[in-house]
Amino acid sequence: MSKILVILGSTSTGKTDLALNLAKRFNGELVACDSRQVYRGLDIATGKLPGKEVTVKKEKWFWELDGIKIWMYDVVDPKKQYTVYDYVKDAGRVIDNVWERGKLPIIVGGTGFYLKAVLEGLPNLAIPVDKDLRKKLEKFSKEQLQKKLQQISPDKWESLNTSDRQNPRRLIRAIELSISSLRGAKRRSNLHRIGKIATLPLVARDDMLKIGLTAPREILYQRIDERVVRRIDQGMIDEARRLQKDGLSLKRMKQLGLEYGVLADYLKGKITSAQELIKLLEGKIHGYARRQLTWFKKEKDVSWFNIIDKHFPNGVEKIVSKWYYYSDAAKS
């Protein structure tokens, strides 16, 4: 069996809850697809635990929630930088392993880019980061970067849209790609080696089922707001303090996004009242949810379910069941 089930949707739609139930029913294991859950120690704010009560066991390479394995939590130290590249590599291995043991991998995805990368592969992943180059380029102003790219690769520059042309990070990567392709031959070997990893899954269309969870905006925001308060109660602030104590710089914490960005400001003393803290957290997460909606809107072949419908889990189960048991027959 090489089927793969994907649960996607924006934050606080209850992806993990649903995935756990499906895992129990269909002999599955979860594979988290979240750019922050991969970091050790980022637990409360990244929502590693589902909304419902659940027994938790932490093993070295996976967690076990209610006896269901969940992978791709805690794979790296938060001081290190983890990228799509790492994710594709690691998750690819995990998925293979799940298949080997005859289980159904259920990808629980909030990070659209990572999801796309594992599912479809990302050709350019084969071209590695050039640290020295980046170090140099990071000192450049936006204008200098633009000029540089126009110089070395007008085509690449033309291919960028207006917003990416203003985006230093993207400009740097574009320059990196251009220079690498100028070096032609050398790239070959890399392409070969890493390209294989990047396209690892290559799941046939019928073997993949994508379930999307949505909710009306107001409901989503409301759920987020409730969750913010709950997480503060659960000790989200102490979690940030602990990370700092363990040597995570506030600058790095800020890079970790959303909650951690706000919490870093809080620890710095930039934010003084609890009220302000909560408001900022809510606002940031609302924005995030919106960006996810924008991204997932374009996702193809998704069976969407609105979570305000109390019976949606039944609907999901039905279609998963049909896919799980019968799609082989349908294929032939």
Place this chain on the structure above:
RNA sequence: CCAUGGGUGGCAGAACGGUUUAUGCAACAGACUGUAAAUCUGUACUAAGUAGGUUCGACUCCUACCCCAUGGA
């Protein structure tokens, strides 16, 4: 009760006697093939505690009142 400081868009926070009054956050829309919960782009908000006055013109000056903060009684 006195003194001092202050009341600016949803919030924070500047400048300024004079056509569109910053900026940041949030909001809304979008981009995104190695930091993606990141980063970037676009749009909208179109605001001055209240009541008067000065002025050709007031958010900006004056008066009264209301409210807030700090200090004092």
